[in-house]
Amino acid sequence: MRGYLGVDVGSVSTNIVLIDENENVIETLYIRTQGQPIAAVQRGLEYIRDRIPSGIEIGGIGTTGSGRHLSGIIVGADSVKNEITTHAVAASKLVPGVQTVFEIGGQDSKIIILRNGVVADFAMNTVCAAGTGSFLDQQAARLGIPIEDFGSIALKSKSPVRIAGRCSVFAESDMIHKQQMGHNLADILAGLCEALVRNYLNNVGKGKEILAPVAFQGGVAANVGIKRAFEKALGLEITVPPHFNVMGAVGAAMLARETANKTGRTKFKGFEVAEEKFRAASFECGDCPNLCEVIEISGHGRILARWNDKCGKWSNAEITGVKRNRIENLA
Amino acid sequence: MRLKVGIPRALLYYYYYPMWKGFFTALGAEVIVSSRTTKDILDKGVKQAVDEACLPVKLFFGHVLDLKDRVDCLFIPRIVSVERKAYICPKFLGLPDMVRHNIPHLPPVIDVTVNMCRKEKNLYKAFGEAGKIFTGNPFSIRKAFKYGLEEQERFERLNRVGFLPHESIEKMNKGLVAQNCSPHQHGEMTLALIGHGYNIFDSYISMNLIGKLRDMGVRVVTADNLSGSIIEDRSNELPKRLFWSLGKRMIGSAFHFMRSDGIDGIIHVASFGCGPDSFTGEIIERHMRRRGSAPLLNLTIDEHTGEAGIVTRLEAFIDMIRWRRAAQ
Structure with a gap:
C-alpha cells in the first residue's frame, strides 16, 4: 500500500504526518523547529521512518509552512503549498461541513471561511504577532507555568480579569499590573485567553461571517482556555479536530497524494536525506x-x-x- | 547648455510624468528621472524624512536625494487638486516644503501650485509660472503646455488600451506614439489590482507584485485601464461624493471591477499608515461582501514587510480562485 508524507515547517514547530491512500492519518509527529528548519526536517524524517508500518511505500511528499521552499528542496517535494490552502484542504476533509476555520500558530494566525466545501474568503494577521501562540508562550514563561498547563488552569477561573490584548507589549505591562493588584493566577490566565480571542476576532476575523461548524486548529488549539474563550465570545460550539496541531501537514500530504496520482510518480528523495549533510x-x-x-x-x-x-x-x-x-x- | 530638470520617480510620477516631460522638453530643457527604487534609495529616504510621513512620501525623499546632485533644478509641484471639487492627499501639498526643510543643499525647486479645485484652467497658471524660468516668450510656454497635454493624452490612451502606466511610460520613451491593439497578456485568470500607482507600479515597494502575479498566470488590470468617466460614475454610487481624488479612483474602479464578468478577483493594496487607504479598503470590502461577488484580498505593504508573507497570501488567493472554479 502507498503512504503519503506531509511536512509543515513553521516558525515554532515542524510537523510531519503520514497518511494512507484513503487519507487516513497513520502517523503524526510534532517537534519544535528551534530555528533550525533543515535539522528539524531531518530529525522528523528519521523518526517517522522507524515508525512506518511494514508494507507501506512512500508514494509522494508535500511541504507547507513558512519553510516550505527550503524543506521542499531538501526532501524532493511533489507539492509545495502555502499554509492557508493546506489548512483549508485538511479541515474540509476532516471536519464534515466545516464553514469556518480558526488557525492559530506560533507566529501567525488565520481565519478561513469555507462555503459548500470551497474556500470563500480568508485573512491572516498583519505584521503584528500579538494574537498568536508565541504571545502565550512568552506570558506563560513570565508567569513560570508550563504552557501545557495554561489552559487547564485558566478553566478554573471564576471571573477572568480584563487584559488589554491589542499589543503584546501593552498586554504584558497590563498583566504585571493585575498580578501586583493581587488577582489570582487562574483569573489572569483566563484574562489572557480572552484578550487573545478578542484581538483575533477584531483583527483577523474582522467583518468575516463566522458560521458553525467552526474548526479550531494549530498549536494553540491545545489550549482549552482559548477554546472556551472562543465559545464564550461567539456563542458557538468550537470543534477541535483530531490532529489539530498538524493539520497543515495533513493538508500537505493530501495535496501530495493528488499531485503524485496525477503525475504517476514521486520526486521524494527517500529517507536517506535524513543523514545527508x-x-x-x-x-x-x-x-x-x-x-x-x-x-x-x-x-x-x-x-x-x-x-x-x-x-x-x-x-x-x-x-x-x-x-x-x-x-x-x-x- | 540645456537646463537639467530633475523629476523624482515617485508619487505622482506614475500619473503625470508624460505631461511634465513633454512640457519641459518642449521648452528645451533636459528631463532627468531618478533611478529605479533600490534598498539604498529607500533607506536614505527613510533616514531623511519626517517620521510621521507614510512610506511613499519617505521614498520620495530618497528619490530627491538620488537626483539632487545631478540636476540644475527639481520639479516638485505643490499639487493641491487635479479636478473640480476634489483634493489630493494633504501630504502631497506640503511636499515641496517638507523636502526643502529636511534636505540640505538642494538645487532650486520648481514648486508651482496646481489647484484645479475651483477652476480647471488653473492648471495653465501653474505651468505658465514654471515656464517663465525657461523662456520669456509666452507663446513658447503656451505651446509647450499644449504639447504636455497631448503627451498626457497619448499616455492615458495607451493605458486604456491595456498597458500599465509604467509600461506606457517606457513605450513612450522608446518612441511609441499610439497603439490600438491591447498588449497580449498570458494567463488563466484576470485580477484587478486596486492601489496607489506609486505603490503598485514601483516594483521594489510592491515587492514585484505585478511580476509575481504574472508569473503565477494572472493577467493584471488596474484603474488606469479604465476611462475617467467610468470611475466617476461608479464612485457616485456612494451616498456622498468622495473628495479625495486618489481614493475615488480606487473605489470607483473597484466598484466597476466587482461587477465585471471578466474579473476573477480583486486585490487591494494599502500602504501602512495611509489614512484614506484604511477607509477605501473597508468601503470596498463591505460593498463586495454585500454583493457576494468576486473575492477580495487585502494586502498592506510597509517598509519591513517580509516578502514571504505577501507570497503566501497571493498563492492562497490564487489557489482559492482555482478551487472555486473547479467546484463550479
Whole structure:
C-alpha cells in the first residue's frame, strides 16, 4: 500500500504526518523547529521512518509552512503549498461541513471561511504577532507555568480579569499590573485567553461571517482556555479536530497524494536525506544597490537551490563554473 | 547648455510624468528621472524624512536625494487638486516644503501650485509660472503646455488600451506614439489590482507584485485601464461624493471591477499608515461582501514587510480562485 508524507515547517514547530491512500492519518509527529528548519526536517524524517508500518511505500511528499521552499528542496517535494490552502484542504476533509476555520500558530494566525466545501474568503494577521501562540508562550514563561498547563488552569477561573490584548507589549505591562493588584493566577490566565480571542476576532476575523461548524486548529488549539474563550465570545460550539496541531501537514500530504496520482510518480528523495549533510549559507549580492541577501542551500558539494534575490538572477541561474567561483569568492 | 530638470520617480510620477516631460522638453530643457527604487534609495529616504510621513512620501525623499546632485533644478509641484471639487492627499501639498526643510543643499525647486479645485484652467497658471524660468516668450510656454497635454493624452490612451502606466511610460520613451491593439497578456485568470500607482507600479515597494502575479498566470488590470468617466460614475454610487481624488479612483474602479464578468478577483493594496487607504479598503470590502461577488484580498505593504508573507497570501488567493472554479 502507498503512504503519503506531509511536512509543515513553521516558525515554532515542524510537523510531519503520514497518511494512507484513503487519507487516513497513520502517523503524526510534532517537534519544535528551534530555528533550525533543515535539522528539524531531518530529525522528523528519521523518526517517522522507524515508525512506518511494514508494507507501506512512500508514494509522494508535500511541504507547507513558512519553510516550505527550503524543506521542499531538501526532501524532493511533489507539492509545495502555502499554509492557508493546506489548512483549508485538511479541515474540509476532516471536519464534515466545516464553514469556518480558526488557525492559530506560533507566529501567525488565520481565519478561513469555507462555503459548500470551497474556500470563500480568508485573512491572516498583519505584521503584528500579538494574537498568536508565541504571545502565550512568552506570558506563560513570565508567569513560570508550563504552557501545557495554561489552559487547564485558566478553566478554573471564576471571573477572568480584563487584559488589554491589542499589543503584546501593552498586554504584558497590563498583566504585571493585575498580578501586583493581587488577582489570582487562574483569573489572569483566563484574562489572557480572552484578550487573545478578542484581538483575533477584531483583527483577523474582522467583518468575516463566522458560521458553525467552526474548526479550531494549530498549536494553540491545545489550549482549552482559548477554546472556551472562543465559545464564550461567539456563542458557538468550537470543534477541535483530531490532529489539530498538524493539520497543515495533513493538508500537505493530501495535496501530495493528488499531485503524485496525477503525475504517476514521486520526486521524494527517500529517507536517506535524513543523514545527508546540507549547508545553508547566505551572501550579499553586490551587483546593484538592492544588496539582496541571497540564501543558498548546498548538499553533496553541489548547490541545490538559491533564493531571496529580487531580480531572479541567482534563483534562476544554472549553476555554472563561473558563477560557482564567484559565490565561493563571496562566501 | 540645456537646463537639467530633475523629476523624482515617485508619487505622482506614475500619473503625470508624460505631461511634465513633454512640457519641459518642449521648452528645451533636459528631463532627468531618478533611478529605479533600490534598498539604498529607500533607506536614505527613510533616514531623511519626517517620521510621521507614510512610506511613499519617505521614498520620495530618497528619490530627491538620488537626483539632487545631478540636476540644475527639481520639479516638485505643490499639487493641491487635479479636478473640480476634489483634493489630493494633504501630504502631497506640503511636499515641496517638507523636502526643502529636511534636505540640505538642494538645487532650486520648481514648486508651482496646481489647484484645479475651483477652476480647471488653473492648471495653465501653474505651468505658465514654471515656464517663465525657461523662456520669456509666452507663446513658447503656451505651446509647450499644449504639447504636455497631448503627451498626457497619448499616455492615458495607451493605458486604456491595456498597458500599465509604467509600461506606457517606457513605450513612450522608446518612441511609441499610439497603439490600438491591447498588449497580449498570458494567463488563466484576470485580477484587478486596486492601489496607489506609486505603490503598485514601483516594483521594489510592491515587492514585484505585478511580476509575481504574472508569473503565477494572472493577467493584471488596474484603474488606469479604465476611462475617467467610468470611475466617476461608479464612485457616485456612494451616498456622498468622495473628495479625495486618489481614493475615488480606487473605489470607483473597484466598484466597476466587482461587477465585471471578466474579473476573477480583486486585490487591494494599502500602504501602512495611509489614512484614506484604511477607509477605501473597508468601503470596498463591505460593498463586495454585500454583493457576494468576486473575492477580495487585502494586502498592506510597509517598509519591513517580509516578502514571504505577501507570497503566501497571493498563492492562497490564487489557489482559492482555482478551487472555486473547479467546484463550479
